[in-house]
Amino acid sequence: MQYFSFPSSLAKITIFLIFSFVFASSANDTHEAFLECLTTRIPSNSTFTPQSIIYTPDNPSYSTILDSTTQNPRFLSSSTRNPFAIITPLHASHIQAALYCSQKHGEQMRIRSGGHDYEGLSYQSSVPFFILDLRNLSSISIDAKSKSAWVQAGATIGELYYGIAKTSLNLSFPGGVAHTIGVGGQLGGGGYGYSTRKYGLASDNVIDAQLIDARGRILDRKTMGEDLFWAIRGGGAGSFGIVLAWKIRLVNTPSTVTIFEAVRSWENNTTKKFIRRYQRRASKTDKDLTIFVGFRTTSSTDEEGNERISILTIVSATFHGSKDRLLQLVQKEFPDLGLVSEECTEMSWVRSIIHFNLFGDEVPLEVLLNRTLNFEMKAFKLRSDYVQKPIPDDVLEKLLSKLYDEETGEGYIEFFPYGGKMSKISESEIPFPYRAGNLYNLRYMVSWKDDGNITRTNMHLSWIKDAYDYMTPYVSKDPRGAYLNFRDLDIGVNVNESDYDYVAKASVWGTKYFRNNFYRLVDIKTIVDPTNFFKYEQSIPPLPPLHSAM
Ligand SMILES: Cc1cc2nc3c(=O)[nH]c(=O)nc-3n(C[C@H](O)[C@H](O)[C@H](O)COP(=O)(O)OP(=O)(O)OC[C@H]3O[C@@H](n4cnc5c(N)ncnc54)[C@H](O)[C@@H]3O)c2cc1C
Ligand SMILES: *[C@@H]1O[C@H](CO)[C@@H](O)[C@H](O)[C@H]1NC(C)=O
Ligand SMILES: *[C@@H]1O[C@H](CO)[C@@H](O)[C@H](O)[C@H]1NC(C)=O
Ligand SMILES: *[C@@H]1O[C@H](CO)[C@@H](O)[C@H](O)[C@H]1NC(C)=O
Numbered sequence: 001m002q003y004f005s006f007p008s009s010l011a012k013i014t015i016f017l018i019f020s021f022v023f024a025s026s027a028n029d030t031h032e033a034f035l036e037c038l039t040t041r042i043p044s045n046s047t048f049t050p051q052s053i054i055y056t057p058d059n060p061s062y063s064t065i066l067d068s069t070t071q072n073p074r075f076l077s078s079s080t081r082n083p084f085a086i087i088t089p090l091h092a093s094h095i096q097a098a099l100y101c102s103q104k105h106g107e108q109m110r111i112r113s114g115g116h117d118y119e120g121l122s123y124q125s126s127v128p129f130f131i132l133d134l135r136n137l138s139s140i141s142i143d144a145k146s147k148s149a150w151v152q153a154g155a156t157i158g159e160l161y162y163g164i165a166k167t168s169l170n171l172s173f174p175g176g177v178a179h180t181i182g183v184g185g186q187l188g189g190g191g192y193g194y195s196t197r198k199y200g201l202a203s204d205n206v207i208d209a210q211l212i213d214a215r216g217r218i219l220d221r222k223t224m225g226e227d228l229f230w231a232i233r234g235g236g237a238g239s240f241g242i243v244l245a246w247k248i249r250l251v252n253t254p255s256t257v258t259i260f261e262a263v264r265s266w267e268n269n270t271t272k273k274f275i276r277r278y279q280r281r282a283s284k285t286d287k288d289l290t291i292f293v294g295f296r297t298t299s300s301t302d303e304e305g306n307e308r309i310s311i312l313t314i315v316s317a318t319f320h321g322s323k324d325r326l327l328q329l330v331q332k333e334f335p336d337l338g339l340v341s342e343e344c345t346e347m348s349w350v351r352s353i354i355h356f357n358l359f360g361d362e363v364p365l366e367v368l369l370n371r372t373l374n375f376e377m378k379a380f381k382l383r384s385d386y387v388q389k390p391i392p393d394d395v396l397e398k399l400l401s402k403l404y405d406e407e408t409g410e411g412y413i414e415f416f417p418y419g420g421k422m423s424k425i426s427e428s429e430i431p432f433p434y435r436a437g438n439l440y441n442l443r444y445m446v447s448w449k450d451d452g453n454i455t456r457t458n459m460h461l462s463w464i465k466d467a468y469d470y471m472t473p474y475v476s477k478d479p480r481g482a483y484l485n486f487r488d489l490d491i492g493v494n495v496n497e498s499d500y501d502y503v504a505k506a507s508v509w510g511t512k513y514f515r516n517n518f519y520r521l522v523d524i525k526t527i528v529d530p531t532n533f534f535k536y537e538q539s540i541p542p543l544p545p546l547h548s549a550m
């Protein structure tokens with residue numbers, strides 16, 4: 001156990017002092033005092049000075065550091081409120097110092113691991129703030145014998161996959177697809193990929209963690225207790241503390257998997273028959289098979305040279321088994337897909353990840369260590385829904401026809417199947433509640449080249465709102481579900497902490513992500529962070545303190 005001296009009995013007095021301090025001085029003075037506190041609390045030595053991990057706007061590397069993991073260009077630094085400082089700790093004690101000084105000076109902290117938050121919550125805010133950027137805490141240690149690994153929060157999922165593959169091609173981890181995703185954010189919010197139907201979410205496979213809590217203590221599963229350990233696996237760890245590292249369970253994987261990518265035309269009636277069957281069977285079929293389906297418009301030129309816009313149906317899959325078995329299974333389950341052997345490729349599991357990250361099949365495994373995506377991300381907005389009853393044909397037709405209202409290729413609809421292991425795990429096992437009864441996760445996405453034209457941005461945003469609103473009757477209800485790792489501020493945000501119904505207002509967005517698990521998260525938050533130090537636009541609120549009778 002490591003503590004810094006901040007007895008909770010003094011907390012109230014300290015908070016009072018913080019407020020008087022804020023009133024008595026300008027924000028800039030407070031920032032300066034915070035930074036001075038940091039340089040005092042973090043010891044220098046012969047090879048290290050605290051200044052080397054503090055980036056303020058006058059540091060020439062500030063913008064590079066700020067933007068380097070910004071995955072949604074909508075929130076690049078020029079168009080967004082910027083942090084007054086970025087801290088890149090090399091050691092847990094640096095995080096403890098940042099926590100101590102931010103509490104002392106009333107500064108808001110945003111925690112960033114991989115920076116993939118869809119709404120940019122790890123690196124932007126409407127209030128003055130600094131970023132605690134964990135990029136340099138990224139070590140990974142793998143134990144093939146016990147099939148487990150410790151991975152620090154600032155590692156990417158690609159670095160983890162690489163480390164596992166180097167140890168054994170018969171082991172893997174059921175996380176997300178994009179290799180640049182941070183382990184810190186992803187495992188705190190779920191984590192879904194091509195192996196989830198077989199093994200559950202990334203968060204389902206966390207078996208221990210190291211967390212720094214609001215009092216600056218470094219806790220593990222045993223010392224934090226099962227309630228807090230439950231909360232940080234899917235409830236958004238950043239409401240409860242700073243995850244230093246996760247211990248994860250590695251899963252058995254055949255040395256060869258089979259992938260396919262089949263592109264079909266939506267105008268072909270056979271494709272529509274496939275989708276009708278897909279909606280009913282993709283979540284019921286063999287858990288070795290995960291088939292994603294995406295729809296977007298494309299432009300082509302006919303014989304007369306006229307441009308024609310049509311909708312593509314992009315079907316991609318990973319099967320934990322051989323090509324022969326896959327072809328047999330798909331022929332039986334989804335005959336209308338018309339899958340042919342030439343569309344399928346056998347490869348190692350780690351190669352399948354490289355493939356779906358749009359690298360060639362010949363590149364070295366080390367591409368997974370590169371922290372930049374191999375394609376350009378445009379500004380985007382994404383929303384998600386849970387589908388529990390197949391969408392009627394005419395409704396799906398209408399939804400997809402909305403793709404024509406966007407510029408070619410910029411609107412996107414995707415189906416991501418559930419079932420398999422996901423249906424075997426109870427709704428309250430971890431905070432993530434969407435288990436048995438969910439056929440697939442439906443995503444709406446719009447992306448655009450952001451040139452700062454607000455009118456155009458608003459047109460794109462209203463496209464996605466229109467699609468989302470149109471689907472209201474056909475998706476999960478009471479509450480309408482959403483997936484935390486697909487952060488969406490349009491389902492609601494925290495407003496005013498002093499409002500008597502702060503928690504009730506937060507339950508509007510909170511029950512969409514967590515259903516009834518939201519209330520258990522509130523209870524845990526109330527115990528572990530009663531003064532709401534870890535707060536942001538969608539952090540779990542604590543219950544207000546009980547007032548003593550006057
Ligand atoms: C290109 C792309 C592809 C994606 N693909 C998938 C996918 O296949 N499957 C899937 O499930 N999701 C996917 N996602 C979503 C992704 O899982 C989430 O955005 C995830 O939260 C990102 O984690 P991060 O560490 O990169 O993000 P960050 O932006 O750093 O963090 C996300 C949230 O977690 C908090 N946080 C980060 N680190 C810590 C920590 N150490 N302790 C406490 N709180 C912390 C942050 O403050 C923030 O609120 C994708 C996102 C992108 C941009
Ligand atoms: C405070 O203001 C001064 C002068 O405007 C500026 O040089 C300095 O960078 C500011 N400090 C912070 C932490 O914002
Ligand atoms: C100096 O401090 C840094 C950061 O805390 C640490 O990583 C390093 O090991 C220290 N070096 C020595 C020689 O103590
Ligand atoms: C911190 O991480 C960055 C980016 O990953 C890297 O360039 C830098 O060398 C690292 N710094 C230290 C001190 O490890």
Ligand SMILES: *[C@@H]1O[C@H](CO)[C@@H](O)[C@H](O)[C@H]1NC(C)=O
Nearest residue numbers: 168169170171253254255256
């Ligand atoms: C790896 O899995 C394959 C089956 O895909 C099996 O034949 C092989 O023995 C396994 N290797 C090890 C080291 O477990």
Ligand SMILES: *[C@@H]1O[C@H](CO)[C@@H](O)[C@H](O)[C@H]1NC(C)=O
Nearest residue numbers: 267268269270271272273393
């Ligand atoms: C496709 O199905 C529609 C509706 O069932 C029908 O009107 C149309 O003729 C079919 N097209 C082809 C090419 O079979």
Ligand SMILES: *[C@@H]1O[C@H](CO)[C@@H](O)[C@H](O)[C@H]1NC(C)=O
Nearest residue numbers: 264268269270271336337338
């Ligand atoms: C429709 O799709 C099926 C299955 O992929 C294919 O066999 C058939 O040739 C397609 N028809 C047309 C007209 O493209």
Ligand SMILES: *[C@@H]1O[C@H](CO)[C@@H](O)[C@H](O)[C@H]1NC(C)=O
Nearest residue numbers: 367369370371372373374375
């Ligand atoms: C990392 O990937 C990006 C995007 O593909 C590429 O531009 C860059 O050269 C790569 N860096 C290294 C060191 O390979």
Ligand SMILES: *[C@@H]1O[C@H](CO)[C@@H](O)[C@H](O)[C@H]1NC(C)=O
Nearest residue numbers: 451452453454455456457459
């Ligand atoms: C912004 O976009 C709108 C809609 O496309 C367009 O009408 C307008 O001219 C654009 N404004 C500028 C300054 O380019």
Ligand SMILES: *[C@@H]1O[C@H](CO)[C@@H](O)[C@H](O)[C@H]1NC(C)=O
Nearest residue numbers: 495496497498499500501502
């Ligand atoms: C927050 O709510 C309190 C109590 O209702 C009110 O006094 C205060 O002005 C509100 N603050 C803001 C920023 O709206």
